[in-house]
Amino acid sequence: MTTLPDIKPITSDIHPAIEDMIDMPELLPNDQLPPFEGDRVIQYREALREAMSEEMRRDKRVFLLGEEVAEYNGAYKVSQGMLDEFGPERIIDTPISENGFAGMSIAAAMSGLRPIVEFMSWSFSFVAADPILNNAPKMLYMSGGQFGCPIVFRGNDGAGGQLASTHSWCVEALYANVPGLKMAIPSNPYDAKGLLKTAIRDPDPVFFLESERMLGDRAHVPEEEYYIPFGQARLAREGDAITLVSFGRPVNFCLQAAEKLAEEGIEVDVLDMRTIRPLDIDSIIERVKITNKILVVDQSWPFASIASEVVTQICERCFDWLDAPPARLNTVDVPTPYAKDLEYDYLPNPDRIYEAVKQQVGAQ
Amino acid sequence: MTQAPAQSSKASDMTDKSDYDHTPPTTEQKLEWLRVMQLIREFENRTMQAYQQAKIGGFCHIYTGQEACAVGTIGSVNHDDPVVTAYRDHGHALARGMTPEACMAEMFGKIHGCAKGKGGSMHMFDKPNWLFGGHGIVGAQTPLGAGLAFAEKYKLEVLGEGKKKVTLCYLGDGAIDQGAFHEALNYVSVHNIPVIFIIENNGYSMGTAIHRHTANADNLISRGQSYGIDSIEIDGLDIVDLYNEFKPFAERCRETSRPGFVDLKTYRYQGHSMSDPQKYRTKDEVDTYKEKDSIARLLSQLIESGDFSEDDWKALQKDIKAQVKAAMDFAENSPAPEANELYTDVYANPEKNLSPTTEYNHGLNNPLL
Ligand SMILES: Cc1ncc(C[n+]2csc(CCOP(=O)(O)OP(=O)(O)O)c2C)c(N)n1
């Protein structure tokens, strides 16, 4: 009779395929993170750089690779000075060969390194769609739990700089559909640092969505090291009329609209999701139970969007708490135009949010 | 169907080109080239100004320095030979015959622009002039170039219409590192597709010098040759030499239905785009190339041969200034697209329920059609 060897169940939280499972930092709830407000004001791009540099100082396996990241100091100056500090072995310029360098980095991650791959824009990641979608998120599964893929893909996402149709992609809805990957999308410098540090430490592939439009935004960023847990939203503004749920740059549009609404006596919630996958649906439900109304503001196109997903989950999980049909406001369902005014109309801009809230608040 | 030799080398290219038209250019041709090159230069000067004044937005890549490339190669083929290029496309558009008005209005994001203000600087399309676009994704236009040539060949061989054509597909030295380009090269060689890939080799992929971004950088034509494609290196700063080399090469591709590969050596005077501090190169280097300026070179040849005078040159410059000024006024005065244009040109057949939020329609017809 055949004797089958014993196979032991996995008891650790983090899969043993990732050898350095103890590498995960302590992840704290919002009220134990350093204060969001303060006077150490730096740019969003500097916050990203600080996150990468801190992690690279800590762990030699971490490296940064992409177009113009080294000698040019970054097409958008995110990696400025990093070549000087870490040298050309760890800050690596690539040819314009996204498919090649994304695939190569994935194998480096399987082999125990911790690559950060910069896409000058997520719009260029489609050239690398096969490795980033077919290899990275499926490696652990396809190898039956032998190979993990701890890698960060990061770059600019979204429209707003008159870059027209091919260069203005919001990839969140397309890519978030794929199981096996995680997706973070910071709306401000504080989150940019705290989320990117977590992304680098995370044992799974993380798609990290920045915005060229926000790189120059300035806000308080703690000097100390901190890690923002994935799947932990932040209530950026508290109200009672309706809960606005958003992520990435449109969070700021929501806050602008909220100011104007407040002048009219309409106080709204603004919930910054921070990560799309995992999605902190519990925090949304908690707020919807108070405001009884929800508007999801999403810079992807409406059809099968992140907003569609949030609305579905809300209907599934707290339908009875709603006083009005759940609503979504997306980017207009057309390719991105170049002309300035058309592009403004196309985005889920503060004016459109204001109108949508007025409609929802009026609806019973 | 003609089967061209699978092997090619620099030497063999030189030997059999005599089979094809290689009459040197006429004075008329040269004068026309001078006019178009100067038009591009003046146009780009105004483009930079307008960008500084925020009348143009987005990414904007200036063609100054490379004028002889577009003008000389497009000047070697027929008006109905297809052309496709990358995002540094103003020069190709003007050389193809797009009016400076349509080109500038596009960058101003206006309704009289070649793409109704929807495309901007990187997306110059001109159907009547057989220009199938500027394309923003590096390398994306190379399979398209193959496809344009495929279609013309198909029309002739299967539909029995049209004529023998050759397609020009431009790309930068940075784009040769893209996988799509290698797939296109392999395909067109195996299938005998008459497309010429013209590498406008300005030595830089954004801020990365060619030796740092591509292997075997001093021998780019070996890439084409390794796919069995006739491949030549041409000095892209002397338009007369360029024409004398390129014209018979293009004719041969057309007649034999074979692809071609050209390493066209050139230089860009301005930064990669409008936001480039250019720390990767010295002013000396830029000045060295400016001394070899292609417009100045052609001008002095024409003056030496007595076909053109200093006064003629002054008059030409003045005419072109006025022409481009008129284009600026045109762009300024053309209205921005109406809000409804957001919903137009999305579907050729805008049926019901294509979108949960949006009703599509047909707006204004393209001004070029
Ligand atoms: C797939 C892709 N990756 C990156 C970019 C960003 N990008 C635009 S142009 C460019 C450099 C291209 O250089 P080259 O092909 O030599 O053309 P040149 O600009 O010199 O004309 C880069 C990296 C892009 N547009 N598309």
Ligand SMILES: [Mg+2]
């Ligand atoms: Mg180049």
